[in-house]
Amino acid sequence: MDEKFSCDCCGACCKNIRRSTFYTEELDRGDGVCKHLTAENLCEIYSERPIYCNVDAYYEKFLSQKISRKRYYEMNYQACERLKKLNSD
Ligand code: SF4
Ligand code: SF4
Numbered sequence: 001m002d003e004k005f006s007c008d009c010c011g012a013c014c015k016n017i018r019r020s021t022f023y024t025e026e027l028d029r030g031d032g033v034c035k036h037l038t039a040e041n042l043c044e045i046y047s048e049r050p051i052y053c054n055v056d057a058y059y060e061k062f063l064s065q066k067i068s069r070k071r072y073y074e075m076n077y078q079a080c081e082r083l084k085k086l087n088s089d
Contacts, residue, residue, distance in 0.1 A: 005055040005073055011041030012083035013053075019083070022052040 014037040017023035027050075029035035036045045043049055051057050059072050 003069060003073075005076060007055070007080075009041050010080070010084055011037055012080065012086070014041070014043065016083055016086060019086075020052075024050075 013020075014034040016032060017027055017034050018032040023034070027034045027036065034043075036043055036049070038044055043053070051061060055073075055076055059069060063072055
């Protein structure tokens, strides 16, 4: 696989886990922010993060036979933009 999802590590998804049905309650530190997110917006369990936190692995496992990678990335980038906007409001 050559192409990779481009994440700028803004942390917006990890700070809004209650907005997605993917994330489990046990990740929530109590305010909708993932308990594994560091102050530098890094994931402290990155190599073992849940598959729904791993855009590329999720695609390979669940969606590669259903939608194109291009379309999937577009949807993800749009979601990222919405989340970033929330965080800047
Ligand atoms: S919102 Fe998007 S760009 Fe920001 S950390 Fe999450 S996946 Fe990466
Ligand atoms: S496990 Fe890591 S990647 Fe997933 S929401 Fe938490 S900090 Fe973000």
